[in-house]
Amino acid sequence: MRLAKSRDKGDRERLLLELVDLCNDNREDLDNPRIQALLSQVFFDLVFQAEHDIRLRLADKICMSDWAPAAMINILSFDDIEIARPIIAKSPILQDPDLIRILVEATLEHQVEVARRPDISALIVDAIVKGSVAEVMTALVNNPSADVTLDHLYELIQKAEKVESLRTPLAGHVGLNDELAGYLYAWVGDTLRKSLGEKFKLDVQALDRALNQSVREARAGIPGGQTQTIPLGETEEERRERKLIAKLDMAGELRPGHLIKALREKRLSMFVSILATLGRFDPMDIRKTIQSGSPELLAMACAAIGLDKTAFPAILSLLRDINKGRPGGDDEAVRKATATLAQLGPGVAVSAFRKGVAAL
Template identity: 25%
Template structure:
């Protein structure tokens, strides 16, 4: 009887009063000890309220039912098909909804609904995978910031592939604890590509020069990244990513050696030659022209690069014997590249001009890095 009077009343009641009454009825349905017939009547009334022409009434219904596992399923399914303001609170919270229903919503609905899915208290790996595949960048960013999202590594990788150039997504990915190193390297490349497309850069730097700067910057960042990873599985993962993406070049290897990162060289040559790590490290410890040339040939590296690699390994062993690990990285790298360049005094520039140019660029970059480090140290001393 009470529900019948309610249905009669809402036909003429003001919108604001209808919204208040709708919320009260929904709470009564969920939390009051109603008789079975009263419960059924209340459910019927809630279903009828789905047709109320005022969105504020339907919003009140959505907010009242959104968090309850006991909300009528047919009402919930109708609410999520309503306008975004009505659907969003239900999509964001309702435990009644199945993953399959949420996946369909991610694929078919606008960004605001995708963001509602991404903000749910708990998101399964399967739903995260669907989000990573089809959701917009804003929704993926919300999901990355959600501690209840169970995002698998392959989903993180897919997000990086799709939106690594978007600053907000890139920052959210980098904030993920334990982000795999191959994804971090992918983000470095995408950041460089995004910087190349800036109108200011294109206005003042030629296309060829942009490409050269981009490659140098990415190679340098990759070598720096390799210094920060562990020398086990993480280094192997980085090398395999570089190999599969076509980035494991002679430039990277020579740059890594110039910086003193022999572990990167060992992991790379182990991957490229299928020789054991023990054999590669033996070559590093006691390099010779014949062995290094054969190693480069087996790895598919131009034999023209072999002298630079040989010189790098010899310089590394000399410096390691003399200084160990006492020198700062930039100073060690400066001494390395100076010794390597000194070994080419007897080689005509027209024979290895591109390699000499590469080494000279390294020398310039390393000298600037060393100067910056010294400047920072002087500032600290002065401040103290």
């Protein structure tokens, strides 16, 4: 009580820190709701009045405590970054909704600390990727314990076209596979290309030829001979379409129904890009699929994105109308393909599609 009544800075610091020690030594008594309510009020009042240095020491001392009042932890997580950093990094009290609130409302420095926090969930990773803040995404890619899925890596690689700081950490990311490495190859410099070629199963000569061709086409289309990096074999119209599709995908608005819309508008390249994006496929594999002699691979790709089997005949008919009758196949082949779509779940369909394309 004497310390509580004192206005001396040292006394207030001593009171706060000794209260923390008292709680750490008596954790078994802290589950009582009455005690929790009392602690919340006491700490809230003390922290609200405490000076910067006291809050800094308190944050270091309380950051790993599982008994700390949630209200106080959330207040400290929005404090000056030196105070907030250990709280954001270590506090078990902070849950996904708290971290998302920091990503939405706090400063860039606070957002970066969220991206660096150990073992952040896929939900937090998704929010960071969709937020598209370069510094935050770079911190995320450098966090080996974050729950980064293959879909997240695909989106981050697409963003690496413009965000240079993503390229090196992505090239060394533990989740990178052969397919994703092939996408990343287009954006990185010679040193990283060599590293990717050695580490993954890439047809480096074919990729380099396609890149050189893309650069020549870009030079020809831009005044002053400036160059720009574009995906392998992509035309300028396809580039514009891809950007639109990427925006829809990032906003969570890209749906299988967009496939039919693209076909009705006779935009074959857009159909390819939408299907590739929805299924996280290589666009070249989709092009091979729609030129094949059977509709079964197309059915597998459609099954992978969860397309309803009743929509497949319409998609196949529209596609053949604008693609010179391809993919081929008689009525029996169409019935077989439709049955395949109905039988395969998305996960199995992805594997079956990739094996089928590899066999072409």
